[in-house]
Amino acid sequence: MIKVENLVKTYSGYTALQGISFEVKKGEIVGFLGPNGAGKTTTMRILSCYLPPTSGKVEVAGFDVLQKPLEVKKRVGYMPENVPLYTDLRVNEYLRYRAKLKGIRGSMLNERVQSVLKLCHIEDVASSMIGNLSKGYRQRVGLADALVHDPELLILDEPTIGLDPNQIRSVRELIRSLGQHHTIILSSHILSEVEAVCSRVLIINKGKIEAADTPENLSKLVRGGSIGAIRLEILCKPSVGKEAFERLEEVEEVEIVEEYPGGWVILQIWPKPGNDIRDGVYNVIQKNGWKIREMSRIRATLEDIFVELTQD
Numbered sequence: 001m002i003k004v005e006n007l008v009k010t011y012s013g014y015t016a017l018q019g020i021s022f023e024v025k026k027g028e029i030v031g032f033l034g035p036n037g038a039g040k041t042t043t044m045r046i047l048s049c050y051l052p053p054t055s056g057k058v059e060v061a062g063f064d065v066l067q068k069p070l071e072v073k074k075r076v077g078y079m080p081e082n083v084p085l086y087t088d089l090r091v092n093e094y095l096r097y098r099a100k101l102k103g104i105r106g107s108m109l110n111e112r113v114q115s116v117l118k119l120c121h122i123e124d125v126a127s128s129m130i131g132n133l134s135k136g137y138r139q140r141v142g143l144a145d146a147l148v149h150d151p152e153l154l155i156l157d158e159p160t161i162g163l164d165p166n167q168i169r170s171v172r173e174l175i176r177s178l179g180q181h182h183t184i185i186l187s188s189h190i191l192s193e194v195e196a197v198c199s200r201v202l203i204i205n206k207g208k209i210e211a212a213d214t215p216e217n218l219s220k221l222v223r224g225g226s227i228g229a230i231r232l233e234i235l236c237k238p239s240v241g242k243e244a245f246e247r248l249e250e251v252e253e254v255e256i257v258e259e260y261p262g263g264w265v266i267l268q269i270w271p272k273p274g275n276d277i278r279d280g281v282y283n284v285i286q287k288n289g290w291k292i293r294e295m296s297r298i299r300a301t302l303e304d305i306f307v308e309l310t311q312d
């Protein structure tokens with residue numbers, strides 16, 4: 001659905017994208033992550049033909065963005081970061097207007113507007129002035145606008161920015177359901193949200209792609225790998241526990257996190273890369289007959305991966 005090869009974008013001498021390459025397959029929901037100024041919006045604007053690339057090749061649904069921009073625009077629904085809406089139009093008037101601009105005519109016009117009103121759960125505000133809507137409803141109107149010509153690809157720049165937790169949850173559910181029929185690329189700084197909806201993640205930093213993979217595979221890049229560390233609360237002398245676990249061949253490090261009165265201690269045990277230490281840890285506890293109050297896995301979150309890959 002998207003093929004980007006060696007894409008460069010410069011703004012009057014400043015290089016915002018330094019030759020990035022990536023692909024997005026039909027049906028994927030891809031999270032596009034990166035610190036402020038990394039180049040996400042620039043990339044999304046190029047994909048939706050709002051900006052021309054300086055060099056490189058960008059194809060959407062097999063059409064080149066420079067040679068066939070109209071074909072690309074037919075197939076792309078773009079929701080920019082700050083959705084520009086006409087506040088003195090009613091929701092249904094605005095969507096009809098946008099649909100007409102996108103070339104929808106005749107009986108299809110009503111059909112498409114009714115369909116996106118329903119899909120985005122804004123039927124109840126169809127006759128309201130956009131200026132009177134809450135931020136969450138405006139976001140949904142922006143999404144309905146992006147969807148009104150039934151595009152194959154949805155490009156969403158920070159779709160949940162400024163929303164409260166309930167609204168975030170409902171927009172997230174909406175995106176997830178849209179993923180059944182559309183390919184989606186979305187940027188967000190809410191990493192738990194990306195983890196919840198995206199099958200794959202692209203991480204961009206200073207105009208370069210740092211990683212492109214599933215969250216599961218990316219977690220192998222950080223300490224503890226995909227298995228993660230083991231956190232234990234056991235009844236034993238801290239130094240004795242630490243040494244016992246350190247003797248396991250697959251263990252890299254044991255930290256004493258906290259000691260409590262009564263002899264309880266919290267230990268965090270880090271495996272050497274690629275090792276699963278769960279059985280080994282259990283065997284040590286059993287052999288020593290230690291009482292145990294908690295055993296859990298500390299797995300790398302997308303936030304840990306993001307920080308690891310993008311911090312200076």
Ligand SMILES: Nc1ncnc2c1ncn2[C@@H]1O[C@H](COP(=O)(O)OP(=O)(O)OP(=O)(O)O)[C@@H](O)[C@H]1O
Nearest residue numbers: 011012014016034035036037038039040041042043
């Ligand atoms: N029209 C422009 N003229 C000059 N520089 C620009 C222009 N648009 C973006 N830039 C610069 O290009 C770089 C990438 O910006 P971009 O908006 O793509 O980043 P972003 O990853 O979307 O950031 P954010 O998370 O803050 O939205 C930034 O340094 C920005 O200042």
